[in-house]
Amino acid sequence: MLKKEFLDFELAVEKSLENAKATKFTEIVNIEDALNRIISKDVLCRKNLPSFNNSAMDGFAVKFLDAGKSLKVKKIIFAGEKVEPCLEENECYKIMTGAQVPSDVDTIIPIEDVISYKDEIVTIPEYIKKGSSLRLKGEEKAINDVLFKKGETINSSTLAVFASQGITKIEVYKKISIAVVSTGNELKEPWEEASEDEIYNCNSYAITTLLEEKGFDSTYIGVIPDNLEQSIDFINSLSCYDVVITTGGISMGDADFMAEAFRQNGLKTIFHGVNIKPGRPIMMGVIEKEFNNCFVMCLPGNPLTAMVNMHLFAIPVLNKIQGGNSIYQDICLAVNKEDFKTKTGRVNIVLGTAKSGEFNVTKKNKYGSGMITVLNESNAIVVTKPDKDFTAQGEFLRVIRFGCSYLETKTEIFN
Ligand SMILES: Nc1nc2c(c(=O)[nH]1)N[C@H]1C(S)=C(S)[C@@H](COP(=O)(O)OP(=O)(O)OC[C@H]3O[C@@H](n4cnc5c(N)ncnc54)[C@H](O)[C@@H]3O)O[C@H]1N2
Numbered sequence: 001m002l003k004k005e006f007l008d009f010e011l012a013v014e015k016s017l018e019n020a021k022a023t024k025f026t027e028i029v030n031i032e033d034a035l036n037r038i039i040s041k042d043v044l045c046r047k048n049l050p051s052f053n054n055s056a057m058d059g060f061a062v063k064f065l066d067a068g069k070s071l072k073v074k075k076i077i078f079a080g081e082k083v084e085p086c087l088e089e090n091e092c093y094k095i096m097t098g099a100q101v102p103s104d105v106d107t108i109i110p111i112e113d114v115i116s117y118k119d120e121i122v123t124i125p126e127y128i129k130k131g132s133s134l135r136l137k138g139e140e141k142a143i144n145d146v147l148f149k150k151g152e153t154i155n156s157s158t159l160a161v162f163a164s165q166g167i168t169k170i171e172v173y174k175k176i177s178i179a180v181v182s183t184g185n186e187l188k189e190p191w192e193e194a195s196e197d198e199i200y201n202c203n204s205y206a207i208t209t210l211l212e213e214k215g216f217d218s219t220y221i222g223v224i225p226d227n228l229e230q231s232i233d234f235i236n237s238l239s240c241y242d243v244v245i246t247t248g249g250i251s252m253g254d255a256d257f258m259a260e261a262f263r264q265n266g267l268k269t270i271f272h273g274v275n276i277k278p279g280r281p282i283m284m285g286v287i288e289k290e291f292n293n294c295f296v297m298c299l300p301g302n303p304l305t306a307m308v309n310m311h312l313f314a315i316p317v318l319n320k321i322q323g324g325n326s327i328y329q330d331i332c333l334a335v336n337k338e339d340f341k342t343k344t345g346r347v348n349i350v351l352g353t354a355k356s357g358e359f360n361v362t363k364k365n366k367y368g369s370g371m372i373t374v375l376n377e378s379n380a381i382v383v384t385k386p387d388k389d390f391t392a393q394g395e396f397l398r399v400i401r402f403g404c405s406y407l408e409t410k411t412e413i414f415n
C-alpha cells in the first residue's frame with residue numbers, strides 16, 4: 001500500500017508564506033479608487049494636524065493668569081478667520097470651535113463653564129486648567145511624521161487622513177493577477193445543461209467572489225479536462241499570471257493530474273499533502289523561470305474543502321504576494337455552545353457560526369467535505385490541535401471569521 005507523508009499544518013503555513021514573494025510593481029491611483037489597495041511607500045505627514053492652534057470648544061479664549069477675573073470681550077473669533085493678537089489688560093476673546101487661537105491667550109473656557117456673561121463682560125472661574133480645550137498645532141501629527149507604512153491596507157479611515165493632508169493621489173502596489181481554474185470531466189458550467197451524471201462547477205464562483213470580497217481581482221479561466229497532456233497544455237497557457245489557483249485533480253486517483261501537469265511546467269513543489277481535515281491533498285509551489293515566479297495553489301475539489309482552505313491558507317499567501325503586511329488572520333474569542341468531537345492525529349477545521357461572542361458548531365460537526373450548503377450555514381472556522389478529540393460546551397474558542405481582518409503579527413489560531 002502506498003503510504004504518503006503529510007506535512008505538519010503549521011509548517012505548511014510557514015513554508016507557504018516564506019515562499020510567497022511580495023510584488024514589486026506599483027502604480028499611482030486617485031484616492032477615490034484606492035480603497036483596499038496596499039500602500040507601496042511610507043506616507044509622511046506634509047501638513048501639521050492640526051495646522052494651527054485652535055479652540056476645541058465654543059467659549060472664551062483667555063490668559064491663564066486672568067483666572068477669577070471679569071474680562072471684557074475684545075473680539076469674537078469665528079472658524080476660518082485669521083486674527084492678530086490684540087488684547088490689552090483684562091480683555092479676552094469670545095471664540096468658536098475650530099477657530100484660530102491668537103498667540104496672546106493660552107486657555108479656552110467653554111461658554112457653559114463661565115461664572116457670568118453679560119454686556120460683553122465675562123467672569124472666569126478661579127480654578128481653570130492652563131491649556132484646556134486648546135488644540136495645539138502639530139499635536140496630532142507633525143510634518144514628516146510617518147502616517148502610514150508601506151504594506152498597510154487603505155480603508156475609509158486612511159482616506160480621511162489622505163484628504164486631511166491634501167493628498168489626492170497615492171502610490172500603491174499594482175493588483176496581482178490571479179487565474180482561477182477548475183478541473184474534472186464531470187463538471188458543467190451553471191449556464192450549461194447538466195445531466196444526472198454531471199455536476200455544476202461551483203468552486204470557481206465561490207473562489208472568484210471570495211477573492212473579490214477580500215479585495216483581489218481574479219479571472220476564471222475554465223475547466224481543465226482529466227487528461228495529462230491537455231492539463232499540461234492548459235497550464236502552459238497560464239504563464240502570464242502571478243498566481244494560479246486550481247481546484248480538484250490533486251489527490252491520488254487515476255484522473256488526478258494536477259501535480260504532474262504543474263511539475264512538467266516547471267513547478268517547484270513547496271508541499272503536497274498536509275495533515276489537516278479537510279484539505280489533506282493540498283499542494284503549493286512556485287514556477288520560477290518559466291512563469292516568472294508564479295505562485296501555484298492546488299486545492300482539493302470538494303467545494304467545502306476548497307473554500308475553508310482558501311480562508312486558512314490561500315488568503316494570507318495572497319495578502320503577502322500583494323505586498324501587504326497584514327497576513328495573519330485575526331481571531332475572536334467565543335464561548336462554545338455545544339459539545340463536538342474531532343478526530344485526533346490531524347489538525348481539524350470545524351465550521352460554525354460566530355455571533356455575539358458565541359460559537360455554534362455546524363451540524364454537530366457531522367458533515368462531509370463534499371457538502372456545499374454547510375458553508376452557507378456557517379460564518380467562521382475553529383482550528384483544533386491534532387491531540388484534541390472533544391470540545392466541550394462552555395470552552396472559550398479562538399475563532400476565525402470568514403470576514404476577519406488580518407494582522408501583522410502571528411496569531412494563535414489553535415484550540
Ligand atoms: N486514496 C485516497 N483518496 C483520496 C484522498 C486520499 O488521501 N487518498 N483524499 C481525499 C480527500 S481528503 C479529498 S478532499 C479528495 C480531493 O480530491 P481531488 O482534489 O483530487 O478532487 P476531485 O477528485 O477532482 O474532486 C473531489 C470532489 O469534488 C467535486 N468537484 C471538483 N471540482 C468541483 C467544482 N469545481 N465544483 C463542484 N464540485 C467539484 C468532484 O466532482 C468530486 O466529487 O480526494 C479524496 N480521495
Ligand code: MOO
Nearest residue numbers: 278279280305369
Ligand atoms: O480534504 Mo478532504 O475534503 O479532507 O475530504
